[in-house]
Amino acid sequence: MRGLAALPLFVLYGLAEVLYFLMAYVLRYRQRVVLKNLRNSFPEKSAAEHRQLARRFYRHFAQLMVEILWLRQATPAQLKRRVEYPNKHVLIDHVEAGRSVLALGSHAGNWEWILTSGQLQLDVPAVGVYQPLNNGFFDEFMYKLRTRTGAELVTMRETIRYMAATRNRQKVLSMLSDQSPSNPTNRYWTHLLHQDTAFYTGADRLASHFQLPVVYVSIQRVRRGYYRIVLEELFDGQSALDPNQHQITEAFARALERDIQAAPADYLWSHRRWKHKREATERVH
Structure with a gap:
């Protein structure tokens, strides 16, 4: 982790492209959660638009990961x-x-x-x-x-x-x-x-x-x-x-x-934000 954090940011962004490809197309990191969140949050969008948003999110998330690493050496x-x-x-x-x-x-x-x-x-x-x-x-x-x-x-x-x-x-x-x-x-x-x-x-x-x-x-x-x-x-x-x-x-x-x-695309869609359900005694404002 310290070794990666010492790399220049432009090099880390190159690594982010590899992470993006792995998460979006190979590992399909939390893909069901991401697509479900996007479908429920933007019901007016088509399935193709949801998939496009998911890909944009994965690229953002990969860049976010290396930016957090880079923070260790940032002045x-x-x-x-x-x-x-x-x-x-x-x-x-x-x-x-x-x-x-x-x-x-x-x-x-x-x-x-x-x-x-x-x-x-x-x-x-x-x-x-x-x-x-x-x-x-x-x-x-x-x-x-x-x-x-x-x-x-x-x-x-x-x-x-x-x-x-x-x-x-x-x-x-x-x-x-x-x-x-x-x-x-x-x-x-x-x-x-x-x-x-x-x-x-x-x-x-x-x-x-x-x-x-x-x-x-x-x-x-x-x-x-x-x-x-x-x-x-x-x-x-x-x-x-x-x-x-x-x-x-x-x-x-x-x-x-x-x-x-x-x-x-810049929000954390891989988080299970809506995993808890409202109980019958709780009202929505």
Whole structure:
């Protein structure tokens, strides 16, 4: 892994083409999951269009894999050049006012470059919420990648305790909020891409309890290896907020749906996002 990570990025992109061919045509990596997700999310498209989207996703995913590897040797100057924040004032205005901020992202574009590049763009610590991987080697490898520019990590389970302990310390807390929750007592159901979709409710509870402004992080691919991060305020951190109304989660779902429809091949379709089904007692908003 270290040897591959040391290769120049243009060489790694050559490797990505090999990975793309293997995943799309030989291994057919999670092909049933990918095509099912695409069919359900875009019922207006034909079967040929679904297959074309799947191929575009596999190429994106292969490039994403080598970009994550390359992160091990990327310099701060290179990351700043490849990840732009055209309206970072949306977040910095809150920081300059003395507030911590909750930033909500998704598995779109290259989400692994966001925490590392964000740390370089801000004057306060960037803290990522993560779920430890089952494989110890890859968990350690990814932990080192994500923290190599000075960003911090906190596990999902420890987030509330961490925020309480660091209440007086300014920071940007970053979460990927499009994951699929299994616990019926901790999820909110809404429609996403024509499907009943469950979301974690942690963003609403964190914002309400700690009076955090909330910013949506739109990860947009400009071209291969270059990304634009557009920020959108979902909550100002000062208005009244009832966490049981899930105002923030609903706003996040609508922004996410808009971004996926704008660049469908750049989303993580191999993930079983809709594997959990709504129970009879749970209603869809």
